[in-house]
Amino acid sequence: MKKLLFISILSAFTLSAFAQKIPAFGVYTTSDGNYSIKISWMANAIIVTEPNKVSDFKSVGNNIYAYTNPVNGIAYRIEVVDEATLAFFKPQTPTNRTIVLYSKDKSEIGYANKEEYSKYIERANFYKDQMRIDSKDAQSWAFCAAAAYARATYSKEDFEKYAKSARDSVKLILINKEKCPCADVIPLEVWGKKKVSK
Missing domain, CATH: 2.40.128 (Lipocalin)
Structure with missing residues (x-):
């Protein structure tokens, strides 16, 4: 009886999933x-x-x-x-x-496709978690989370504009300004190697 009930529930769930x-x-x-x-x-x-x-x-x-x-x-x-x-x-x-x-x-x-969208939303959620886990670097992780979300939802041109503007702000709080804290989200050509003057 239990097995039959389980199969019925599983079938209903499967049909519901496929109906979406x-x-x-x-x-x-x-x-x-x-x-x-x-x-x-x-x-x-x-x-x-x-x-x-x-x-x-x-x-x-x-x-x-x-x-x-x-x-x-x-x-x-x-x-x-x-x-x-x-x-x-x-x-x-x-x-x-x-x-x-x-x-x-x-x-x-110039927008992300489905696979890229899922990938960068996952990275945005990862960096949001890092804000909680590593609170001393929360500002950097917040920047990375926002950048990942922007890469998932903005056009390539708009993402690069956003990332370059945000990059200049976040570099002010980084000790190593050459190293991007989220290179999996921001390409090297967008991050750049030019140091921000103090």
Whole structure:
């Protein structure tokens, strides 16, 4: 009986896992071509990047993700119709939908692909843990965590701008300014070898 119950639970879990649809990472555009957004997916959340803001839509089941604007309290939903189609709507008017279609992989325009995104999010979490474990160097680890997150979510050009600006600040607190504390996140050409004057 116990074995049968275990198999039933495992089957339900497996079917649920396979039923979840994960959207393609990249740029999505409305059918009229007038508006585009960037989409990423992480830990049961869809990250929507618009020209003026970033919103995290959390999974509420059945391939639906929810977000409430903290400024005006308006609730929004996204349904993942398939890997290349998303439907935006408000919960009170579920049939009034705005459809956006996948138009370009982020990696084609300088963004991380799915594998790179997962890798750098993992590094961001690692460096966040280091802030707690090694509190005396918390500032350096915070810089590394932020840089890893930026590398996962920014375009290559925007990441390099961010990293170079942050680098100049963090070098002020490093004893060895030549050595990057997170070379797995920041390439040598971005870190640079020029010392910051005191």
